[in-house]
Amino acid sequence: MTGWQVWILIWILVPPIVGLLYLRAPRITRRGLLFGIYVSAERATGDEVRRIERRYRRDIAIMVAIVVGVGLALLLPLWNVLTARWVNGLGLGWPTCLLLLLVGTQLCLQRARRMAARLADPQPPRASVAYLAPTRPGLALPLCATLVAVAAGLLCLGYGLWHYDALPEQWACRLADDGQPSGWMRRPNIAIVLPLTTMLLPGWVGAYAWLLARAKLAVRVDDDGSSLRAQERFRKAQTRFFSGLSLLVTAGLASVSIMTIRVGLHGPDGASPEVRTLATAMVLGGLVLGTATVLYLVGGVIYISARYGQGGAKLEAAASHAPLANGLADNRKWKFGFYVNREDPSLFVEERFGWGYEPNLGNPRAAVFYAGGLVVILALAAMCCWGFLM
Amino acid sequence: MPRITVKTDREKEEPVYRQVARQVREMIAAGQLLPGFRLPAVRTLASDLGVNLNTVARAYRVLEDEGFLRIHGRSGAEVVAPAQFGGNDVPEELRRALREVLARLRQAGLEPEALRGLVLRVIDSMNAGG
Numbered sequence: 001m002t003g004w005q006v007w008i009l010i011w012i013l014v015p016p017i018v019g020l021l022y023l024r025a026p027r028i029t030r031r032g033l034l035f036g037i038y039v040s041a042e043r044a045t046g047d048e049v050r051r052i053e054r055r056y057r058r059d060i061a062i063m064v065a066i067v068v069g070v071g072l073a074l075l076l077p078l079w080n081v082l083t084a085r086w087v088n089g090l091g092l093g094w095p096t097c098l099l100l101l102l103v104g105t106q107l108c109l110q111r112a113r114r115m116a117a118r119l120a121d122p123q124p125p126r127a128s129v130a131y132l133a134p135t136r137p138g139l140a141l142p143l144c145a146t147l148v149a150v151a152a153g154l155l156c157l158g159y160g161l162w163h164y165d166a167l168p169e170q171w172a173c174r175l176a177d178d179g180q181p182s183g184w185m186r187r188p189n190i191a192i193v194l195p196l197t198t199m200l201l202p203g204w205v206g207a208y209a210w211l212l213a214r215a216k217l218a219v220r221v222d223d224d225g226s227s228l229r230a231q232e233r234f235r236k237a238q239t240r241f242f243s244g245l246s247l248l249v250t251a252g253l254a255s256v257s258i259m260t261i262r263v264g265l266h267g268p269d270g271a272s273p274e275v276r277t278l279a280t281a282m283v284l285g286g287l288v289l290g291t292a293t294v295l296y297l298v299g300g301v302i303y304i305s306a307r308y309g310q311g312g313a314k315l316e317a318a319a320s321h322a323p324l325a326n327g328l329a330d331n332r333k334w335k336f337g338f339y340v341n342r343e344d345p346s347l348f349v350e351e352r353f354g355w356g357y358e359p360n361l362g363n364p365r366a367a368v369f370y371a372g373g374l375v376v377i378l379a380l381a382a383m384c385c386w387g388f389l390m
Numbered sequence: 391m392p393r394i395t396v397k398t399d400r401e402k403e404e405p406v407y408r409q410v411a412r413q414v415r416e417m418i419a420a421g422q423l424l425p426g427f428r429l430p431a432v433r434t435l436a437s438d439l440g441v442n443l444n445t446v447a448r449a450y451r452v453l454e455d456e457g458f459l460r461i462h463g464r465s466g467a468e469v470v471a472p473a474q475f476g477g478n479d480v481p482e483e484l485r486r487a488l489r490e491v492l493a494r495l496r497q498a499g500l501e502p503e504a505l506r507g508l509v510l511r512v513i514d515s516m517n518a519g520g
Binding site for chain 2: 326345
């Protein structure tokens with residue numbers, strides 16, 4: 001299967017998968033929350049709630065059908081009937097579908113949220129509850145993942161700089177069927193930008209896993225400890241998941257970085273048999289690791305949400321009639337789906353709708369952490385463009 | 391590890407820091423928190439309760455001043471073993487506090503025998519962990 005064909009497959013499969021995740025989201029939410037609005041456990045069932053959920057599911061299904069339809073409409077002209085082959089050109093097809101998907105899911109969610117807001121509990125929660133000795137996830141695994149990412153990135157950077165002068169300005173990264181190069185890599189990108197990406201991107205994910213282990217607990221008032229146990233298990237699963245993701249991404253990026261430099265050291269045109277072997281191994285290795293990472297990411301999200309529910313919702317079912325305490329239950333502190341509470345020193349709080357945790361934007365440290373991640377991505381993108389321009 | 395909670399109610403007149411200090415004090419007196427038990431760091435407890443850092447810090451300082459805790463900087467606080475003294479060595483400050491409470495109860499209408507019974511019941515409930 002060529003890279004182009006893989007893109008087509010992704011193009012067709014992503015909207016239904018994303019649609020399924022959005023359809024499942026209300027089922028895994030903690031009782032008392034409705035599309036990110038706290039309506040209290042008593043009002044969480046009832047005809048009005050069911051009507052809102054039905055409307056939401058219908059909206060998501062329609063949106064996914066539209067995206068798939070647009071995708072097919074943009075894709076079909078690329079099929080050459082005479083030669084029974086795909087014309088090699090993605091065009092604007094997949095970015096259009098991706099944008100449509102992102103905007104569409106948010107519109108459906110915001111519509112459901114506006115309807116749910118009519119049922120919002122107007123009273124802020126009176127009670128706050130904290131456990132004096134909860135079990136926190138161990139920090140060894142996320143710390144290890146972060147350190148491995150940094151070490152791998154430094155190793156790749158050192159390797160690239162060591163061989164920098166011996167590398168050509170650019171070298172072939174892809175060969176067409178006739179054996180001629182059909183794609184190129186530039187020296188600054190491979191020797192510098194890619195190793196930095198290896199260090200910073202999975203390093204940030206590892207740091208995120210480390211901070212998650214200390215995220216705010218959102219327990220219920222006067223339950224028998226069910227919500228605490230559920231929270232502990234959910235956080236442990238999340239910390240392990242993101243640590244594993246960091247390690248996988250590190251392995252993928254580091255191996256591509258080193259192998260690409262090895263290919264480059266054999267010359268710019270990639271004609272020799274050794275280079276072909278190396279390049280094939282690199283592509284295969286990249287495909288395997290890349291596929292494994294995607295499967296791990298999608299599979300992990302689905303597994304954790306199916307087994308635990310968001311925030312351990314499925315594990316606290318017996319005590320889910322007890323009210324949620326502060327944080328999640330205080331509608332005043334949530335603006336357009338974001339938690340903003342300057343008095344709360346928490347860095348991360350549970351998502352009220354969706355999966356995982358989100359930052360407390362009222363805490364400058366959380367905002368800095370996320371801004372730092374954004375700066376890293378923008379800087380890497382800028383350096384990549386610089387590498388192409390040099 | 392004991393699953394012990396601290397609960398605060400924002401609508402009570404009692405300030406939040408006093409609610410935290412009171413509950414921790416009562417748990418220590420009842421033997422639910424033994425000497426050497428490490429309370430969470432100020433930031434952690436404040437985060438879980440959703441209150442300002444200074445609120446929890448103040449509660450810890452009050453308990454340290456009263457001899458219940460020893461604060462270990464950022465890493466939290468530790469429950470301190472009770473001081474060992476006989477009935478005649480009780481500090482004057484504590485005697486004064488006891489006299490004040492008893493005076494208020496007398497003024498509320500409790501006769502001496504009822505007062506004695508009440509004090510014994512409270513001691514029993516503390517010993518029972520309630």
